[in-house]
Amino acid sequence: MENQDLEKYYTECIEYSNKIKNPILRECCQRIYEDYREKLMNKPATGGSHHYFKGGLLYHIFSVTRNAIAICNLYPDLEVDMDLIIFGALTHDIGKTNDFNDFTENENYEANRGNSAALLGHSYEGTHIVENYLSQYDMDELFKNQVLHMIGSHMNEYSEWGALVLPKMLEVLIINFADNMDAHFEPAHDAIKNGKNGELYKIGNAPRPYYKSSNPFYNKG
Numbered sequence: 001m002e003n004q005d006l007e008k009y010y011t012e013c014i015e016y017s018n019k020i021k022n023p024i025l026r027e028c029c030q031r032i033y034e035d036y037r038e039k040l041m042n043k044p045a046t047g048g049s050h051h052y053f054k055g056g057l058l059y060h061i062f063s064v065t066r067n068a069i070a071i072c073n074l075y076p077d078l079e080v081d082m083d084l085i086i087f088g089a090l091t092h093d094i095g096k097t098n099d100f101n102d103f104t105e106n107e108n109y110e111a112n113r114g115n116s117a118a119l120l121g122h123s124y125e126g127t128h129i130v131e132n133y134l135s136q137y138d139m140d141e142l143f144k145n146q147v148l149h150m151i152g153s154h155m156n157e158y159s160e161w162g163a164l165v166l167p168k169m170l171e172v173l174i175i176n177f178a179d180n181m182d183a184h185f186e187p188a189h190d191a192i193k194n195g196k197n198g199e200l201y202k203i204g205n206a207p208r209p210y211y212k213s214s215n216p217f218y219n220k221g
C-alpha cells in the first residue's frame with residue numbers, strides 16, 4: 001500500500017476518533033495515535049494470516065472501525081455506547097505494535113515477527129498500553145475497566161492468539177464481528193482476486209486456501 005494511502009487511512013482514523021463524545025477517551029485515543037503513528041503505518045497486522053504488508057495494521061484497524069460503525073447502522077435499535085465501540089475498534093490491535101517488526105519483503109514470516117508476541121500476546125499488550133494512558137486521567141474505575149475490556153476480550157475466545165477474558169459487553173461483540181469480517185475477507189480476496197475461475201488459491205500462512213467461483217456466468221476470471 002502506498003504511503004499516501006496510509007496517510008489517508010490515518011486521517012480517517014483521526015476523524016473516527018473525533019466522533020468520540022467522552023473527552024477523556026477522545027484525547028486518550030488521539031494521544032495514542034500520535035505516539036504510535038509510525039508503528040501503525042509500518043507494521044503488518046499479522047505474521048502472515050491477514051493484512052501482511054507495510055501499514056497492514058493501520059489499514060486493518062481503519063477497516064474494523066468502519067465495519068463496527070456499519071454494523072451499528074444495520075441495527076439501529078441496539079442500545080450500545082458508540083464511544084466504547086469507536087475507541088475499542090481504533091485501539092483493539094494496538095498491542096500488535098509490540099508483536100511485530102516493521103514489514104520487510106521477506107518470504108520468511110518469522111522475520112517480521114517481534115519477540116514479545118510469544119510471551120504476552122496482543123490482547124495483553126494492548127490492554128497494558130491503553131491502561132497506561134487511561135491511568136493519567138481521573139476516571140470512574142468501573143468505566144475504565146469497561147474500556148479496557150474492549151481490548152482484552154476483543155478476540156472472543158481463549159486460544160494462542162486469544163482473549164484475556166471472554167466478552168461481557170455487547171459493544172465488544174460488535175468489535176469482534178467487525179474484526180473477524182476483515183480478518184477473513186482480506187486474505188480470501190487477496191488469494192482469488194487475480195485468479196482463474198474454479199481454481200484453488202492459497203496465500204501466505206493463512207489457515208486455508210480459497211476457491212474462485214466456477215460459475216460459468218461469473219466472467220471475471
Ligand SMILES: [Fe+2]
Nearest residue numbers: 092093122155
Ligand atoms: Fe486482535
Ligand SMILES: [Fe+2]
Nearest residue numbers: 060092093179
Ligand atoms: Fe484485529
